[in-house]
Amino acid sequence: MPLSEESGGLGGAGIEAMIIMQHLGKHLVLEPYVSSVILAGGLVDLCGSEFQKKVLIPELVAGEGKLAFAHAEQLNDEGGTELETTATQEGNKWILKGQKKLVLGGATADRFIVSAKTREDGGKVGVTLFIVESLDDRIGGKAYPLIDGSRVLDIQLNGVEVGPESVLGTIDQAQPFIDCVNDRATAVICAEALGVMEVIHEMTMDYLRTRKQFGSALSQFQVLQHRAVDMFINIEEVRSLVIHAAGKAWSENSHERTRAVSAAKALTNRAGRLVAQEAIQLHGGMGMTQELPLADFVRRLLSIELLFGSERFQRRRFMSSDEQVVDRSVFVSPKKRWKQI
Structure with missing residues (x-):
């Protein structure tokens, strides 16, 4: 419970809330x-x-x-x-x-x-x-x-x-407190999305290992391996920024908090849509059915994307947090980043 001990909570903060939300996301606990x-x-x-x-x-x-x-x-x-x-x-x-x-x-x-x-x-x-x-x-x-x-x-x-x-x-005088809790909620909702993406990736990998075509499991085809790796890379990038945002979301430094949370949400939105789309395509025709458990996780991921600001909104918020030069590569996809190198 990320509430102060003086108020009756357990004194937790961002990392504890992140762990809770990540597991809630894995099990779609509403x-x-x-x-x-x-x-x-x-x-x-x-x-x-x-x-x-x-x-x-x-x-x-x-x-x-x-x-x-x-x-x-x-x-x-x-x-x-x-x-x-x-x-x-x-x-x-x-x-x-x-x-x-x-x-x-x-x-x-x-x-x-x-x-x-x-x-x-x-x-x-x-x-x-x-x-x-x-x-x-x-x-x-x-x-x-x-x-x-x-x-x-x-x-x-x-x-x-x-x-x-x-x-x-x-x-x-409430606006600073509203901004603070909105940032905290944005950070933990990104942690939930991380848990959802992890399950989607696991489901997709299980399907590729068991579904056979031309006498071989789909996981043996290199082009599908590359797409599965792209999913994994995006999830790991989200994990890094979510951990960073969770560590800063309870900070009294509003500048650091804003930048960390906006970066995490912008990347989570984009990576979440990529992971969802790749999972549906790699499942083939089955991926389009609502009966498949994958559909519930994809819908939750799309819902999270619409909460607490779009990617564009968060990118602008990140860039306007100050006039310092920032690392724009955090908003560039892995494929484009590799081409830039």
Whole structure:
């Protein structure tokens, strides 16, 4: 449990979360670990009051309560989002109005942590977090499945009223904490993708060893060996960047964290699609059937690609993190890199 011991967690960090997510990916375990522990639980751990931590974290650790972070709204083509939900103060109450989309784990959550604009001064926006009960009558919701079968929730906040005890952290100062937990979630979702890719590669290799053509196993044909090796190389490159991102995702240095996480997600997106496509093609006609277990892993990989920013979004984020010269080869495929050499 990557939550501080002071809050009731086990004091783990990125590497521990990576190991957990990698194994969840290998078995396609659809548990709200990222949504409830990494995102929402991370926010409570980072900026919650002592009372909020004492109430929420023990429930989370014991599995008696589920949290969900409601932040995403209108997404652009690259995975970014603009915050339009507002929170207006009336006396000692706050009134929340707006929409939230693609709330991970929202369909089963007991409480939402909602981000909202509480101040807008020119180009500067003050963002505040609020704890909202999921059963509030002024919240409308629509749950639906993603491509991999996991369910997300769109919610409508119709003048939801909360008191000062529901404010999580300091008013107008939530954005750095949101960026932090989003980076953590991105890093661990890459670890899940790594586990999925490992299983896909194992399935493909087993098929090549057992399927025979022209009197020989498919694994004996050199052209297929080369394609299997390309899959393996991409997976190992992802492993290296995921380990690096996991080590930096819990860092207080936001610059290092951003670069490590964006590099890992950009490479994971591209490598994941390559591994999925190669696996389907190397399985031949069987690879196109939904009955094959491979299909479930491919769908999960494609779903992960759409979460927390596209490859293009992450590449731009990586490049804009500072004006220093960076190693662009991290975004070049092994084949192109070999040609450059």
